[in-house]
Amino acid sequence: MEALYIDKHYQLVVECKQGSKKACYELYRLYSKAMLNVAFRIVNNMDEAEDVLQESFLDAFNKVKDFRQETTFGLWLKQIVVNRSINLLRKRKLEWVEMENEQLENIADEETCDDDEMLYKVAQVKEAMKLLPEGYRVVLSLYLLEGYDHEEIGQVLNITENTSRTQFLRAKRKLSEVLKIKGVA
Known part of the structure; x- marks a missing residue:
């Protein structure tokens, strides 16, 4: 097939x-x-x-x-x-913030839930991602949804690999904050 x-x-x-x-x-x-x-x-x-x-x-x-x-x-x-x-x-003259020596965090532990609950949570996360600042949203989307690694993101966006990692970490934190406010996390 x-x-x-x-x-x-x-x-x-x-x-x-x-x-x-x-x-x-x-x-x-x-x-x-x-x-x-x-x-x-x-x-x-x-x-x-x-x-x-x-x-x-x-x-x-x-x-x-x-x-x-x-x-x-x-x-x-x-x-x-x-x-x-x-x-x-x-x-749009997107400005990227370059930060050096930022510590990498572990991705949050995955929760077990049924398929409907998982789909609901995925939809809420995607909605919450729309509220992120542009730089955060782009890096998070390219990394999590499109499967790019930080080196590839750096090349595509013309930023350093470290900047990509930094933006990703900040995006995760901000997304977590948004989800907590919405009562999802």
Whole structure:
């Protein structure tokens, strides 16, 4: 089943490279929702996330002939979306605070709960993340939700790895405070 999925996406990319508008539309249909979520988690504004999404797909389709398929189309597109989102934040003149020698903390112990309770808590955490300062939210999103490590975050955001770690730790503390106020933590 997974091979069929990969083959279908591979074929769509091939057709898109050949100029098929239908294949491009199908790729858009398959990936747009997930990529909109990625953009929204970074920019925290739906209108801007939609703009990032459209610009990202335009970039992808304009550069699809350069896509060598060494990775999946989805991963390649996600990198475009993340870069576009970060560029938008830079345009907002996002200021990063660099702190040296900050101690790393252990991630809070996981609680055991049923699936419904877990989904409810995840939704509350995502809502609380929207209340964080932009720098904190971006690093936290890239690290926890998008799976980037601090070195990669540093490269993408043009900050040091240590700054990424610092922002992450501060974001966790601030998120914990927000969740306590909301009665979640």
